[in-house]
Amino acid sequence: xxxxxxxxxxxxxxGKRIVGPINLLLKQEGISVLLGANGSGKTTLLETxxxxxxxxxxxxxxxxxxxxxxxxxxxxxxxxxxxxxxVLENLMYPLRVRRFSKxxxxxxxxxxxxxxxxxxxxxxxxxLLSGGEMQAVAEARALITKPKMLFxxxxxxxxDGLAKxxxxxxxxxxxxxxxxxxxxxxxLGQAKRxxxxxxxxxxxxxxxxxxxxxxxxxxxxxxAKQFIAGDIII
Amino acid sequence: xxxxxQGLAQAFLLIVSLDSELIAxxxxxxxxxxxxxxxxxxxxxxxxxxxxxxxxxxRRLVITIxxxxxxxxxxxxxxxxxxLFSRSGPLGVLGLxxxxxxxxxAQAIIITPLITSVAHQSMQGLWADYRDLLISxxxxxxxxxxxxxxxxxxxxxTACLAGFGRxxxxxxxxxxxxxxxxxxxxxLTTAISLETSRGDFxxxxxxxxxxxxxxxxxxxxxxxxxxxxxxxxW
Amino acid sequence: xxxxxxxxxxxxxxxxxxxxxxxxxxxxxxxxxxSGLSDHLIPHVETDLKIEIQLVVVGTGQAIKLGKNxxxxxxxxxxxxxxxxxxxxxxxxxxxxxxxxxxxxLGPSTDPAKIRLANSLLDAFRTLSKVKTxxxxxxxxxxxxxxxIEIWKKINFKPEKYGKNYLSVGSNMGKAINIAVAFNAYxxxxxxxxxxxxxxxxxxxxxxxxxxxxxxxxxxxxxKKRHSHIKSKLVEKIEDWLxxxxxxxxxxxxxxxxxxxxxxxxx
Numbered sequence: 001x002x003x004x005x006x007x008x009x010x011x012x013x014x015g016k017r018i019v020g021p022i023n024l025l026l027k028q029e030g031i032s033v034l035l036g037a038n039g040s041g042k043t044t045l046l047e048t049x050x051x052x053x054x055x056x057x058x059x060x061x062x063x064x065x066x067x068x069x070x071x072x073x074x075x076x077x078x079x080x081x082x083x084x085x086x087v088l089e090n091l092m093y094p095l096r097v098r099r100f101s102k103x104x105x106x107x108x109x110x111x112x113x114x115x116x117x118x119x120x121x122x123x124x125x126x127x128l129l130s131g132g133e134m135q136a137v138a139e140a141r142a143l144i145t146k147p148k149m150l151f152x153x154x155x156x157x158x159x160d161g162l163a164k165x166x167x168x169x170x171x172x173x174x175x176x177x178x179x180x181x182x183x184x185x186x187x188l189g190q191a192k193r194x195x196x197x198x199x200x201x202x203x204x205x206x207x208x209x210x211x212x213x214x215x216x217x218x219x220x221x222x223x224a225k226q227f228i229a230g231d232i233i234i
Numbered sequence: 235x236x237x238x239x240q241g242l243a244q245a246f247l248l249i250v251s252l253d254s255e256l257i258a259x260x261x262x263x264x265x266x267x268x269x270x271x272x273x274x275x276x277x278x279x280x281x282x283x284x285x286x287x288x289x290x291x292x293r294r295l296v297i298t299i300x301x302x303x304x305x306x307x308x309x310x311x312x313x314x315x316x317x318l319f320s321r322s323g324p325l326g327v328l329g330l331x332x333x334x335x336x337x338x339x340a341q342a343i344i345i346t347p348l349i350t351s352v353a354h355q356s357m358q359g360l361w362a363d364y365r366d367l368l369i370s371x372x373x374x375x376x377x378x379x380x381x382x383x384x385x386x387x388x389x390x391x392t393a394c395l396a397g398f399g400r401x402x403x404x405x406x407x408x409x410x411x412x413x414x415x416x417x418x419x420x421x422l423t424t425a426i427s428l429e430t431s432r433g434d435f436x437x438x439x440x441x442x443x444x445x446x447x448x449x450x451x452x453x454x455x456x457x458x459x460x461x462x463x464x465x466x467x468w
Numbered sequence: 469x470x471x472x473x474x475x476x477x478x479x480x481x482x483x484x485x486x487x488x489x490x491x492x493x494x495x496x497x498x499x500x501x502x503s504g505l506s507d508h509l510i511p512h513v514e515t516d517l518k519i520e521i522q523l524v525v526v527g528t529g530q531a532i533k534l535g536k537n538x539x540x541x542x543x544x545x546x547x548x549x550x551x552x553x554x555x556x557x558x559x560x561x562x563x564x565x566x567x568x569x570x571x572x573x574l575g576p577s578t579d580p581a582k583i584r585l586a587n588s589l590l591d592a593f594r595t596l597s598k599v600k601t602x603x604x605x606x607x608x609x610x611x612x613x614x615x616x617i618e619i620w621k622k623i624n625f626k627p628e629k630y631g632k633n634y635l636s637v638g639s640n641m642g643k644a645i646n647i648a649v650a651f652n653a654y655x656x657x658x659x660x661x662x663x664x665x666x667x668x669x670x671x672x673x674x675x676x677x678x679x680x681x682x683x684x685x686x687x688x689x690x691x692k693k694r695h696s697h698i699k700s701k702l703v704e705k706i707e708d709w710l711x712x713x714x715x716x717x718x719x720x721x722x723x724x725x726x727x728x729x730x731x732x733x734x735x
């Protein structure tokens with residue numbers, strides 16, 4: 001389904017330009033990190049690429065029909081959405097939607113529950129988990145369908161170090177197993193740890209799309225320089 | 235005051251002695267209202283969920299009308315149902331007038347808007363939470379409806395209780411379409427009306443207390459069963 | 469799951485409701501029922517004729533409507549002008565007199581309007597129209613109400629002129645009596661309903677025994693020509709039973725508070 005072609009995409013809300021125009025080509029290899037300060041339009045762009053939001057202008061095109069591409073994607077939201085069910089049932093859900101039999105779904109879900117170390121809580125109401133646990137469930141739930149494309153929107157924004165590590169480790173593993181990952185973050189350290197290529201967003205516009213080292217060593221703009229230096233971007 | 239005490243005493247005696255007429259009338263009350271409830275929920279729940287997940291032009295209008303229908307006067311519904319099912323009416327050949335079936339229909343008409351509105355309200359809230367996730371997971375519309383209904387089940391049970399309360403205490407409509415016929419369509423509320431006409435207030439009150447106990451028992455039973463699924467694996 | 473729910477809903481709904489062939493529906497006026505006579509009489513009819521009789525107890529106006537609509541097989545009411553109209557317009561083949569009782573004027577035991585010693589019914593009503601103490605009217609165009617209207621007309625008095633103490637309640641006899649008790653009011657009632665009524669409060673019979681207070685009950689079978697589904701044969705049997713000797717004995721022997729309440733007068 002790759003590459004993903006994003007051409008002249010603009011997203012306006014109530015007449016105001018939020019994101020764009022953006023031109024972007026996303027290839028299968030590597031972890032792409034969408035970097036930028038808060039309010040730069042990362043969430044809007046990601047959700048639009050995934051198909052959760054409507055474009056005002058331009059096109060988002062996969063190399064296979066978009067309807068088919070939709071089935072190969074998953075999304076992890078910044079605030080995890082837990083179904084009002086047990087942890088196990090949350091994990092099983094995407095498989096049951098795809099008409100997996102119950103025993104098979106349970107098997108897969110148990111496999112993933114162990115990966116995120118929540119075996120002791122399989123029957124607990126997912127809404128009663130800690131923030132980090134919820135995000136881990138969300139991530140596992142996103143990966144359980146073996147998507148070819150995984151979007152993550154600031155997945156570790158409010159998590160402590162241990163939770164953050166758990167999430168990141170799973171991501172790296174997923175990337176090794178043929179899942180293309182694009183994740184947004186405002187955490188430069190995380191970008192340094194995980195990114196292969198960086199897309200830098202400032203006030204809704206894409207200022208650069210290049211390999212990590214290139215971005216860090218020769219920032220494309222003053223805003224990028226400030227960002228890397230750790231200044232507040234206004 | 236005296237009559238209230240007499241009524242209480244009479245109610246107690248009637249219940250304890252398992253008065254056969256009382257049992258027959260009470261069972262009939264339950265039968266009519268519970269059947270009406272069953273029919274209503276089959277219509278109301280999926281309808282409410284459908285309105286929640288579908289974007290259509292007159293959505294707000296439909297919701298407003300639905301809420302307004304909660305104020306439909308039962309006696310007017312009774313009159314309309316009578317006209318429909320009268321031998322001189324369009325559905326007269328069905329011969330449903332003065333049967334419990336006509337009473338069930340009238341009550342179902344009365345309680346469906348109530349149940350739909352309450353169900354809609356809570357599923358709407360849940361949908362606000364679930365929407366992006368369920369779209370992202372590529373659920374079909376029927377799957378969305380099913381998920382909303384299942385995850386809202388506690389609130390739906392409350393909606394049922396509201397409908398049950400409205401139905402079990404109703405008298406205007408079922409008096410007109412049922413006729414309060416002895417051994418055929420007499421229920422607790424119509425019997426109360428009859429005894430009031432006869433001036434037998436203590437019996438009327440006694441029947442009233444039986445009705446209250448019945449309604450309370452149903453409510454208690456529902457909540458007791460509700461508990462067994464907490465933390466549950468249904 | 470959905471299929472089970474749906475199936476059970478349908479099954480429950482359809483259930484026990486099969487109208488049996490030997491089932492007849494009668495609309496009867498509330499005074500026939502609330503007096504207790506129907507409980508005294510009807511079981512005998514059912515046993516003797518092996519017919520299941522379903523009684524729909526409503527006001528005269530509604531009974532006539534039900535008859536016109538064909539929702540019942542026959543009606544038993546007590547409003548001669550309405551009955552004659554009913555026959556004239558072809559809804560019933562005929563009206564058959566069965567029995568009569570009488571109307572009485574109920575009033576507070578203190579008799580504030582002093583009608584107890586009135587010479588005639590019309591005098592009693594004349595006094596009421598002058599004194600204008602609380603008076604409850606059925607107000608529902610029932611047989612009783614129409615009798616009341618007839619009396620006002622005979623003394624040339626328009627009830628609208630009575631004033632705020634004239635309470636037109638639009639209810640059946642029993643509920644109207646309850647209201648009269650609450651307001652300590654005078655009210656025209658049929659004697660049988662009154663004797664059987666359990667909430668007498670402070671009211672007693674203040675006037676009775678006038679020719680005008682005669683209250684005739686008649687049986688009207690609905691015409692099969694108008695409604696082909698009417699169970700005419702069964703209705704005929706019931707009518708024959710109601711005018712029989714056995715019926716006469718049962719009706720005349722019906723006693724409340726040691727008084728005979730109805731008098732059989734079929735021919």
